[in-house]
Amino acid sequence: MEALLQSTGVHEFVEAFTAALDAKNTYTKGHSDRVAEIAAAIAKALGLSKATQDSIHVAAHLHDIGKIGIPDHILLKPDRLSSEEFEVIKSHPQMGFEILNKVTLLRPIAKIVRHHHERWDGGGYPAGLAGKTIPLGARIIALADAFDAMTSARSYRARMSQEEAVKEVLRCRGTQFDPDIANAFVALCQNTKWPAELAAVKPLSEMRPGEKGRVTQLTGKGPLLQRMLDLGVITGTKVEVRKYAPLGDPMEVKIQEFNLSLRKNEAKFIEVAVE
Known part of the structure; x- marks a missing residue:
């Protein structure tokens, strides 16, 4: 069964499932892919078998599939959830389990998905499992999921x-996270930049209206560079995309307290860490 989870067909099926979730919730698009990459790296660092690594990788891709059953007004809410709304969100691991458990091929990972919000100290959900009673794959995905959430921007933080x-x-090693998994992950981070960290830095030309950030680098030369420097645009300068012209170019940006129109072929030379 584990060998089947390594097949190309299964991975294509999994990608189709996660694409369905992304289509419903574009705000967290790419989250499952990033969690899967981190979880697979942790599993490898722990020396798990290739078959187990692949099972965890597939489970991580599908860990949020239960959110397909969450009402849009809760799933897509741009602000913090109320306690009642959070209770609804907490049902998604069980929903994911019920979806995956209907597919014979995916039953080995259904329990991993069900328990990916458990905590090492027993304070998680849905079953309040603790320590090594939590499936190993779920413990790995719990850390990968939390890390990606922390390093991704939200409208409210x-x-x-x-x-x-x-x-x-x-800080949460031994309470929220399995200490051994946390140690393995922290060791990986010594030489690894994870996808959310890399994706958070992009050219100003690729930012959407409403996005904000701070300049990390100016790669333009000559008059363009001098123009930016004259406006006080240096590393750390705040920048916000206000709107695009009807045809998408130029774009209006706010740099510090100035409103400025830039062509995209100019804005591409300004790299921004998106907040």
Whole structure:
């Protein structure tokens, strides 16, 4: 059964499932892919068999599939959830289990998906499992999921840097997270930049209206570079995309207190860490 989870056909099926979730919730698009990459790396670092690594990788891709059953007004809410709404969100691991358990091929990972929000200290859900009674794959995905959430921006809070998120993982080692898994992950972070960290830095030209951030690098030369410097645009400068012209170019941005129109071929030379 585990060997079947390594097949190309299964991975194509899994990608179709996660694409369905992304289509419903574009705000967290790419989250499952990033969690799967992190979880697979942790599984490999722990020395697990290739078959087990693949099972965890597939489970991580599908860990949020139960959110397909969450009402849109809750799933897509841009603000913090009420306690009642959070109770509804907490039903998604069980929903995911029920979906996957109907597919014979995916039954080995259904329990992993069901328990990916359990905590090492027993304070998680849906079953309140603790320690090693939580499936190993679920313990790995729990950390990968939390780390990606911390390093991704939300409308109600800024993203953490990778360094800040690693400190939070260390703080929660032995309470929220399996200590051995946390240690393996922190060791990986010494030489790895994870996808959310890399994706958070992008050219100003690729930012959407409403996105904000701070300049990390100016790669333009000559008059363009001088123009930016004259406006006080240096590393750390705040920038916000206000709107695009009807045809998408130029774009209006707010740099510090100035409103400025830039062509996209100019804005591409300004790299921004998106908040």
